[in-house]
Every structure is written in C-alpha cells, then in structure tokens.
Amino acid sequence: MLTRRKALISGAAALAGSAALLRHGEAQAARPGRVAGGNHAFTPVTMPNGATLPWTMVDGAKEFHLVAEPVKREFAPGMIVNCWGYNGMTPGPTIEAVEGDRVRLIVTNRLPERTSVHWHGMLLPNGMDGVSGLTQPHMEPGETYVYEFTLRQHGTLMYHPHSDEMTQMAMGMMGFFIIHPKEGENPRIDRDFAIMLHEWFVPPGAFTPNPNVMLDFNLFTFNSRVWPGTAPLVAKTGDRVRVRLGNLSMDNHPIHLHGYRFEMTGTDGGKIPAAARWPATTVDVPPGTTRDVELVADAPGDWIFHCHKSHHTMNAMSHDVPNMIGVKQAGVESKVRAVLPGYMAMGENGMGNMMNMGQPKNTLPMMSGQGPFGPIEMGGMFTMLKVRDGLASYDDPGWYKHPDGTQARKIPTPPLPKP
Numbered sequence: 401m402l403t404r405r406k407a408l409i410s411g412a413a414a415l416a417g418s419a420a421l422l423r424h425g426e427a428q429a430a431r432p433g434r435v436a437g438g439n440h441a442f443t444p445v446t447m448p449n450g451a452t453l454p455w456t457m458v459d460g461a462k463e464f465h466l467v468a469e470p471v472k473r474e475f476a477p478g479m480i481v482n483c484w485g486y487n488g489m490t491p492g493p494t495i496e497a498v499e500g501d502r503v504r505l506i507v508t509n510r511l512p513e514r515t516s517v518h519w520h521g522m523l524l525p526n527g528m529d530g531v532s533g534l535t536q537p538h539m540e541p542g543e544t545y546v547y548e549f550t551l552r553q554h555g556t557l558m559y560h561p562h563s564d565e566m567t568q569m570a571m572g573m574m575g576f577f578i579i580h581p582k583e584g585e586n587p588r589i590d591r592d593f594a595i596m597l598h599e600w601f602v603p604p605g606a607f608t609p610n611p612n613v614m615l616d617f618n619l620f621t622f623n624s625r626v627w628p629g630t631a632p633l634v635a636k637t638g639d640r641v642r643v644r645l646g647n648l649s650m651d652n653h654p655i656h657l658h659g660y661r662f663e664m665t666g667t668d669g670g671k672i673p674a675a676a677r678w679p680a681t682t683v684d685v686p687p688g689t690t691r692d693v694e695l696v697a698d699a700p701g702d703w704i705f706h707c708h709k710s711h712h713t714m715n716a717m718s719h720d721v722p723n724m725i726g727v728k729q730a731g732v733e734s735k736v737r738a739v740l741p742g743y744m745a746m747g748e749n750g751m752g753n754m755m756n757m758g759q760p761k762n763t764l765p766m767m768s769g770q771g772p773f774g775p776i777e778m779g780g781m782f783t784m785l786k787v788r789d790g791l792a793s794y795d796d797p798g799w800y801k802h803p804d805g806t807q808a809r810k811i812p813t814p815p816l817p818k819p
Contacts, residue, residue, distance in 0.1 A: 442580040445496055445644070446794075447594045448631035448783070449623045453493035461502040461548060464495055466517065468561075468573065469510035475621065476629030476715075479764050481600070482608040483624070484511060484571035490624045491596040492559070492575030499554040499582040505547040507539065511568075514538035517547065518562040519577060520648075521668040521690070524549040532563035539563070554581040555670045556594070556644040556690040570611035572598065572624060574648045589694070590639035591794070595622050597647045597655075597685060597707075597781065604716055605760030614650065620712040620780040627713070627782035628769030633705065635697040636791045642694045643705075647685040653712065656682040657695075657785060659703040666692035682708055697787040702800045707781035715764040715779035772799040 445452065455462040471485040486492030497503055509515050516539050518530035528549050532538040539545050557577040561568040576594045599620045601613035622630050635641050642665070645655055663677040668690040685691045706713050759765060767777040788797050 442498070442584065443589050443592045445494055445576075445578050445592045445594050447491075447494050447576070447623060448633060449625045449629070450491060450594075451487075451489060451493040453487065453495050455497075455503075458504065461504040462497055463504045463506065466492065466505060466507045467510055468507065468515050468517075470512075471572070473572065473624050474629065475619065475624065475626050476764055476768075479626075479762055480607065481602055484568060484573050485624075486573065486575060490572030490574075491598075492573070494576040494578060494594055495559065496578050496580070497551055498580045499551050501551050501579075503549065503551060506544060507547070508544040509539045509541055511541060513567075514540045514563055515561045515568060515573075516545075516563045517559055519547070520558040520560060520688075521555070522549075522557055522577070523552045530562050551579050553670060554579045555666055555668065556646065556692055557668055558596075558646050558648060558690065560648055567611040569648055570600070570613075571609055572600075574598070574646075576644070576646055578644065587640055589642045591633070591635045591641045591697075592644070593633050593642065594644040594646070596624070597622065597645060597649055597653045598624060599649045599651060599712075602716075604763045607762055617650070618716055620653075620707060622781055622783055626715050626764065626780050627776075627778050630783040632702075632784045632786045632796055634786045634788075634791070634794045634796060636794075637697060637700055637787055637789045639697045639787075640694065641697050641785070642692055644690060644692050645683070645685045646690045647687055649687060651709075651712075652684055652686045653781065654682050654684045654708040655691075655705070655781075656708040657693075657703060657705050659699050659701060660695050660697075660785075662693040662695040664691055665694045666690075697785070700787045700789055700800065701802075703785045703787065704778075705783050705785050706778070713778045713780045713782045714766045715768065716759065716766055 453464050453466070455464045457463070466486050467488075468486055469484070469488070471483050471488050471490055473481050473483045473485070473490050475481055483490045495503075495505070505517070507517050514532065516530045516532040516536060519528070522529075527535050528547050529535045530547065536545070555578075557579065558574060559577050560574040574596060576596065578594065597620075599617040600609045601617050602609050602619055619626060625631070633641070633643065644666075645653075647653060658681075661679040661681050662683075663679060664683055665672055665677060683691050683693050764779065767775070767779050769776045769778060786797055786800070788800075791797060
C-alpha cells in the first residue's frame with residue numbers, strides 16, 4: 401500500500417529527476433525488440449521525437465512519475481517555443497503498460513497554476529478520473545497527487561489536464577497512455593509508432609503560444625515538431641507497421657500516406673473487429689480521439705505521411721495576406737525597399753518560391769526542407785515512412801535510391817496541338 405510518506409518521497413524523487421527520466425525514456429523509446437507483458441511479448445512503442453516513461457515495481461504496482469512543468473521545445477531547427485508539458489517535453493512521455501497491470505501515477509505540479517491529470521478514455525474508479533473540482537481538489541503549484549488503478553482494457557488512450565484546459569492543452573500538455581493486450585497480438589506488430597497531432601498559434605517573432613486563439617492556428621505539429629524537424633518512421637520491407645494517432649487539438653486532421661493503403665484497426669474505444677475494417681489511404685482523426693492504422697511495409701521508398709489540409713503542411717502561415725496571384729508587381733520591390741529594406745513582392749506566381757524570403761527571429765519559413773532533388777516545399781504535419789530492404793537498424797537510412805527505370809524523368813516538350 402502506498403503511504404503518504406512514500407508518496408512524498410516519490411514526489412521529491414520526481415522533482416529531482418525529471419531530466420534523468422527523460423534521458424532513460426528516450427533510450428527506451430528508441431530500442432527495437434520485444435518486451436514481456438502478461439502471457440505474451442509486445443513490441444515497445446516508438447514515439448518519434450519523443451520518449452517513453454520508465455517505471456519501477458513498488459508494492460505490486462507499476463509506478464510512474466510525471467512532473468507537470470514549463471518546457472522549451474524545438475519545433476524545428478531555428479525555432480524554440482515556450483510550452484508547458486511533462487518531464488521536460490511536449491507531448492509528455494508515453495506511458496506504456498499491459499492490460500491487467502496495477503498502475504500508480506505520481507504527479508507533481510511545477511506549473512505556475514493549479515492542474516490535474518485526466519486519463520482520457522480510461523475505465524477506472526470515478527475518483528481517479530482527474531477532473532478538478534468534481535472528482536478531486538485542484539492540484540496547486542508544488543503539490544503532488546497520486547492516481548492508482550487497475551487497467552481493465554487495452555488500446556491507444558491519452559492523458560491531459562482537466563483544469564484550465566484551454567490554456568494548458570494549448571500550451572502542449574498531453575501525452576499517450578498505451579495499454580497492450582495481455583494475451584498478445586495476432587498478427588504480430590513489428591514497428592509500433594505513436595504520433596500526437598496538435599496545433600498552435602505562435603505570432604511571428606514570438607516564443608510563446610497564444611492560448612486564446614480558437615481557429616486561426618499557424619503551426620501544426622507531429623509530436624510537437626514541424627517539418628523539416630520531424631523524424632521519419634523507419635521500417636524494414638515486410639514489417640507489419642502500426643501508427644497510433646492521437647488528437648487533442650481543436651481541428652480534425654485527415655492523415656494521408658503515399659504509396660500504401662492501410663486498415664483502421666482501433667480507436668480510443670478499443671480494437672475494431674476484423675470484419676468492420678476497410679482499406680483506405682487517409683484516416684480522419686477528430687478532436688478528442690485516437691485512431692490506429694496498420695499496414696505491411698512491402699514497397700521500399702520514402703513515402704510521405706501528412707495532414708491533407710493544405711494549410712496544415714505549412715509553417716508560420718499568415719492567413720490575412722492579400723491574394724496577389726497574377727498581379728504584376730514589376731518595380732514594386734525597389735520602391736517599397738526604399739522605405740522598408742528587405743521587402744519582397746509576394747505571391748505573384750504562387751508561394752513555392754517564398755521558402756527563404758526572410759522572417760523574424762525564431763520564426764520558420766512557411767515551406768522548408770531539402771530533399772535529394774531540391775526543396776520539398778512543405779512544413780507542419782509532414783514526415784515520411786522510410787521502407788528499406790535488409791535494414792540492420794532502425795536509424796534514419798538517408799534518402800532512397802531509386803532503381804533504374806523507376807523514377808519520373810524529364811523529356812523534350814512536344815509541340816502543342818494547333819487549335
């Protein structure tokens with residue numbers, strides 16, 4: 401049984417060691433292989449650009465330590481954002497356990513305001529639900545609370561505050577709580593990824609998100625990273641791959657994968673029966689839900705994986721720029737630069753040539769990132785599934801080398817037919 405003294409000691413240890421937990425978690429999240437759980441083994445979840453939370457067995461329960469605190473997050477090289485999160489990161493580290501486990505979650509509040517933790521989608525006693533003012537008192541700054549319950553389900557769940565949600569979630573406070581089935585999985589999963597979808601409004605030149613924005617967001621992230629800062633999903637040819645998607649943002653996100661079709665196999669409500677699944681290339685993830693998709697990685701290449709809302713694959717997008725497509729601006733730049741040095745006439749022929757037009761400090765270009773053949777001209781919710789034959793490790797294998805005769809090529813332009 402957890403006594404008050406043990407809880408206080410554990411909370412103090414969490415305060416002293418959140419950075420150490422993060423380092424441990426990064427190593428744990430990156431490792432391939434199988435881990436014992438229940439009567440079977442499971443493949444540990446990999447959270448690209450993230451971490452898995454370690455645990456220790458104490459008095460018959462798996463004990464996890466979470467520290468709610470301000471964090472600095474690099475969205476991509478050249479942009480650091482003042483966020484709130486857990487254990488030094490946003491999203492918080494993934495909590496990973498097995499159906500039937502007894503879990504004990506010790507949470508310390510280092511925020512400048514009170515908080516709580518709600519275990520989103522969890523079947524648990526009402527007093528452990530984490531709703532401040534209803535199922536528990538508010539967790540004031542400096543306080544430590546403990547949640548303890550037995551896991552009665554499996555699937556892809558989440559955690560987030562239920563205290564000043566508008567501010568705390570807009571600042572990045574959320575994470576995955578993944579429960580593996582105690583009887584194992586058939587077919588076996590070889591690569592299991594988790595990606596949290598989120599959106600932010602960070603004014604150009606600023607460092608801190610504005611939590612008062614309701615709809616007009618300008619940055620859209622996979623695990624609080626934007627392209628070109630997002631890590632790829634790496635798999636060997638023949639691997640069975642699962643991608644778990646979580647959404648605690650204000651928008652739905654239609655996530656699309658090139659070169660493959662997949663099946664949606666689970667939601668935050670659990671597994672979808674095999675007879676109810678269907679093939680698709682895009683899965684819509686509404687607010688407050690999770691979606692699991694599975695595929696067999698049978699086509700080598702660099703296949704992009706992105707939100708199909710076009711503004712969600714751009715960075716630092718300003719939506720009040722006038723439409724200048726087709727407007728001739730000859731001579732405008734030199735005249736305006738006389739009073740505004742560095743001015744660039746924008747949008748006459750589209751936006752694709754505006755990647756490096758200059759921007760305020762700590763602000764990313766709208767479209768960025770170099771590929772093997774030039775600028776990729778994307779941003780935001782964009783990464784790649786990199787599939788290769790015969791990989792020795794799951795490190796980034798670099799750019800795909802196309803076999804002869806399998807790549808689009810330039811040919812002489814034929815004459816246009818006469819009208």
